[in-house]
Amino acid sequence: MWVCALWEARAPALLRRRRLLPARGLRPPAAASFSASAEGSRVRALVYGHHGHPTKVVELKNLELAAVGGSDVHVKMLAAPINPSDINMIQGNYGLLPPLPAVGGNEGVGQVVAVGSNVTGVKPGDWVIPATAGLGTWRTEAVFSEEALISVPSNIPLQSAATLGVNPCTAYRMLKDFEQLQPGDSVIQNASNSGVGQAVIQIAAALGLRTINVVRDRPDLQKLTDRLKKLGAEQVVTEEELRTHEMKNVFKDMPQPRLALNGVGGKSSTELLRHLAPGGTMVTYGGMAKQPVIASVSQLIFKDLKLRGFWLSQWKKDHSPGPAAAAPLSDFLHPPTDQFKELILTLCDLIHRGQLTAPACSEVPLQDYQCALEASMQPFLSAKQILNM
Template sequence: MQRAAARALRGARVPSARPRSAPARGAPRGLVYGQHGEPPAVLRLKDLELAKLGDSDVHVKMLAAPINPADINMIQGTYALLSPLPAVGGNEGVGEVLEVGRHVKALEPGDWVIPASTSLGTWRTQGVFPEEALLKVPRDIPVLCAATLSVNPCTAYRMLADFETLAPGDSVIQNAANSGVGQAVIQIAKASGIKTINVVRDRPDLPKLVERLMALGADHVITEEMLRKPEMKDIFKNIPKPRLALNCVGGKSATEMLRHLQPKGTMVTYGGMAKQPVMVPVSAFIFRDVQLRGFWMTQWRKEHAQDPQVLASMMDALFQLIRRGQLSAPACTQVPLQDYRAALEAAMKPFTSSKQILLF
């Protein structure tokens, strides 16, 4: 899939043929970077030339695409996976199919699609992509849910499902609970009867944030400082200690969260916002036999590329949660494409609780 995505990026410079199944559109535009650096400085909104539609290709009009931390890191050149330069930014979003090649079987004009792989370059008004790089999503789910579906909810779903066998009444503890993944964890766990203990950084609008997370289904919302206080034991008078901890911060936050795990519990690290290593007391290994694991959604997709049924099962489960009102899009700020600089700057500010969504 990575080769397919790279081919789509290279193809963005090839002149276009007029679509056979949709009216001709204006010149597509996209946010392009030719070197790594801070996104507001290196990204440029440019006209793009569509690749010629091949037999197995799909012409897509993008509808909406979020700005995720991984997008920022890729442009900065600090992410584990980097696109060949020049590149169009964005790894996630939703688009509408305008036209399909003659060998495309699973998609037709009017369908909604999301990326099946990273590095697709979703910050553009239109693109021509290989069919294998796209997943069909139902049009009866809200567009913001579809635009933010392929990264954070999938990450949350897999971490809740793959590391510990959780049953209703069990508990999970997580930091960065106001992040996109954190909000999805709260909702998916709630739908499964799993209790959540949600750790956030202290901030001026803390009461408002606590209220919002509780409205999503959080059972407890605490600050990093509260993790270290004796009052934590009061939480565990009503719910069991967690068997699973989800770490997106690292540093002291991960160490303190680990202290509250059950013996033989698992901490899964999927991010490092503090840019500090995970420090674990030797006693946690010897006397409580805790497990430390890592998770990267991109790697999971690679490992399961030959088993489409596993992916389809996960996506169907997420679709059903959305339809039942049990999984919503994260708090979003919708921004027109031409205002991308303001959206990037907002996405890079500390204590950000609203995901920036580019609208095309």
């Protein structure tokens, strides 16, 4: 481990600046955990001071752990994944950007070490996950506001807890909020090997829904197909097969889907629309191809298809009562709502039943973060990178 001399020279001013960086008078709940404390203990954290390529701008730093205030929770981080949203945030092209310098990571699981005198919702020993984005989970320890955390059962697998707060929540809400699907109905999705895609397969199966899962062709296609079918996928097809006339045979044994989930964009999303039932909905939650969604006029007119978007941060904001929902940085500020807590409990129940498992993961020690960042940006990623603290 090493400490950049320039960072050490500038740290006091930068940290003071961040503490005073308001959003209309409000402060991100995680700010205290990034503040200097003369008597605090040292923690290791992955910090970026400006936006750019993750392997070039992210550095392993020593930070001071803030003192625990009355409404604060001291958390020892256990594990934190690297998500596409984390990469986009570091690059500076995400819809939500924390003040700089920032600790990376929007997701993860930690264990409570100590709590302030006013904390009632968690106690030492509990497992907690972030309730809001931008907390900065890529660090060994942190002091967070109680309202920035949600407790989860400590008897679920560590990898499931670490990857619970983003992808499974996105999958569940998209399956529930856009079409009134019944057992036996079908759903078609691309990016089926992604964290969201794997969660969609499992949650859909638990709800009695049938899935058609589109993946990119690759050397280990059969291995991937077998793995997705083991999760509950009914059909696995390649992007090329999706464009063929033989796809009609798939719908001889199942109804045409009324819901399509798009995490790719470009030609892939156009093909999803082509297979939607009249009146169906395509929900876009990602754009890995970095190409626009193109819908033909005939599909919109003669099939009356609907194009929608989904972003979990916006969903949480929309379900947050009070004026904080209108603030530009409310994603950092609003406490977890009853709806989000209920969603987490629902997903934990699926985990306990064995109906929802973590995506394929590779655990990487925190000091090997460069390798983990590089691997997370490779094509045909077969495993989610999880930083082990």
